[in-house]
Amino acid sequence: MKTCSIEGNAPSGPGAEEESAPAARKRLRVLLPLGEGGHSVEMLRLVALLGDRYEYHYMIVREDAWSEKKLPIPGTIHRCRRPHLKEKHQWKALFGYARLTLQSLAILLRARPHALVHAGPAMTIPVSILCRFLRIPIIFIETGSRIHTASKTGQFMYGRADLFIVQWPELQKEKFPDAVYAGLLL
Amino acid sequence: MPSTPDSSSEARAAGRILLVTVGSTDFDPLVRAADEAAPRIDLPMEIQIGIGRYEPKNARWFRMAPSLEPYYARAEVVVSHGGAGTILEVLRRGIRLVAADNPDRPDQHQKDMIGHMASLGRLVWCGDLSRLPEAIEEARALCPEPLVTAPPLIHLVVREFLGAIENGGDPRAVARAWRGRRVEKP
Numbered sequence: 001m002k003t004c005s006i007e008g009n010a011p012s013g014p015g016a017e018e019e020s021a022p023a024a025r026k027r028l029r030v031l032l033p034l035g036e037g038g039h040s041v042e043m044l045r046l047v048a049l050l051g052d053r054y055e056y057h058y059m060i061v062r063e064d065a066w067s068e069k070k071l072p073i074p075g076t077i078h079r080c081r082r083p084h085l086k087e088k089h090q091w092k093a094l095f096g097y098a099r100l101t102l103q104s105l106a107i108l109l110r111a112r113p114h115a116l117v118h119a120g121p122a123m124t125i126p127v128s129i130l131c132r133f134l135r136i137p138i139i140f141i142e143t144g145s146r147i148h149t150a151s152k153t154g155q156f157m158y159g160r161a162d163l164f165i166v167q168w169p170e171l172q173k174e175k176f177p178d179a180v181y182a183g184l185l186l
Numbered sequence: 187m188p189s190t191p192d193s194s195s196e197a198r199a200a201g202r203i204l205l206v207t208v209g210s211t212d213f214d215p216l217v218r219a220a221d222e223a224a225p226r227i228d229l230p231m232e233i234q235i236g237i238g239r240y241e242p243k244n245a246r247w248f249r250m251a252p253s254l255e256p257y258y259a260r261a262e263v264v265v266s267h268g269g270a271g272t273i274l275e276v277l278r279r280g281i282r283l284v285a286a287d288n289p290d291r292p293d294q295h296q297k298d299m300i301g302h303m304a305s306l307g308r309l310v311w312c313g314d315l316s317r318l319p320e321a322i323e324e325a326r327a328l329c330p331e332p333l334v335t336a337p338p339l340i341h342l343v344v345r346e347f348l349g350a351i352e353n354g355g356d357p358r359a360v361a362r363a364w365r366g367r368r369v370e371k372p
Binding site: 028030036037038041045046049050054066114115117137139141143144145146147148149151162163165167169170172177178179180181182183184185186 | 209210211269270271274295296298299301302335336337338339340341342343344345347348351352357358360361364365366367368369370
């Protein structure tokens with residue numbers, strides 16, 4: 001495990017000089033499923049830090065009225081339905097995921113993102129699988145509540161996301177040695 | 187100053203409160219336990235109940251607030267749900283904290299953050315709501331220092347990955363170069 005500073009290998013780092021004419025360059029479209037609660041907080045903090053050089057597409061579950069009001073940088077909002085894993089009948093959960101998969105596909109066709117970035121939870125899995133098929137690069141950030149234990153979404157995304165980031169050095173050491181640790185977003 | 191132990195009468199004089207917060211969802215068992223404990227605690231209690239059904243009888247309460255900041259400013263002790271964002275928010279302000287994990291949340295992920303912070307002596311973990319008054323008394327004896335967490339540098343890694351896509355490079359090569367690294371300095 002190497003400890004390093006970004007300076008040495010970040011030619012396109014923050015405020016890179018060649019970026020003086022952003023209008024001339026076509027902006028990269030980034031799709032961000034927000035999840036809810038802490039997952040959403042993390043994504044919105046990331047957007048605030050990334051700044052307005054990208055075109056943001058937010059995927060938000062219909063039940064979530066909070067996230068939309070807190071967007072630090074405006075973007076296109078795509079609504080979807082949240083499936084419930086804890087449904088009494090398994091077929092209901094299955095139906096929920098089938099519907100979410102179709103909605104995710106429709107969102108991908110509308111947004112045509114260059115990259116997918118998310119921090120879970122399980123509602124992000126269908127869109128991640130579709131992005132794998134469509135060869136859209138995926139960045140996954142394990143949620144900041146995970147210090148010693150991996151989330152189910154994290155376990156699923158490990159090896160499937162192109163870039164896998166954790167928020168605690170303990171988690172990198174104990175569960176995800178191939179992940180990048182780069183501070184706490186939450 | 188939250189880090190200086192003061193007697194309850196001084197706390198009252200300074201308008202200090204005990205804040206109970208359940209976040210954006212519901213956690214009725216915690217609200218009920220706090221409401222029942224309120225008459226026995228010599229600190230005025232204010233409860234944020236979220237979308238819960240139980241309405242407190244012995245304490246002031248509200249559903250949501252645009253920001254909990256004004257409440258934190260007056261809080262002698264906070265009793266919170268196990269959400270990682272709230273726990274970090276309270277500990278970073280150096281406020282005494284009792285955290286109760288919500289067993290209704292998926293895969294009981296709240297135990298990771300609560301357990302970690304409890305093992306460092308930063309909060310009191312109330313695993314049994316019938317023992318809430320004792321947990322509050324225990325927390326009042328804490329003399330917490332504001333928690334310092336690693337600054338978020340995730341956006342720098344994300345920018346470099348997206349930069350490779352922008353410039354027609356290979357983002358997966360960027361990801362491979364980052365694998366297993368720890369980024370601690372910007």
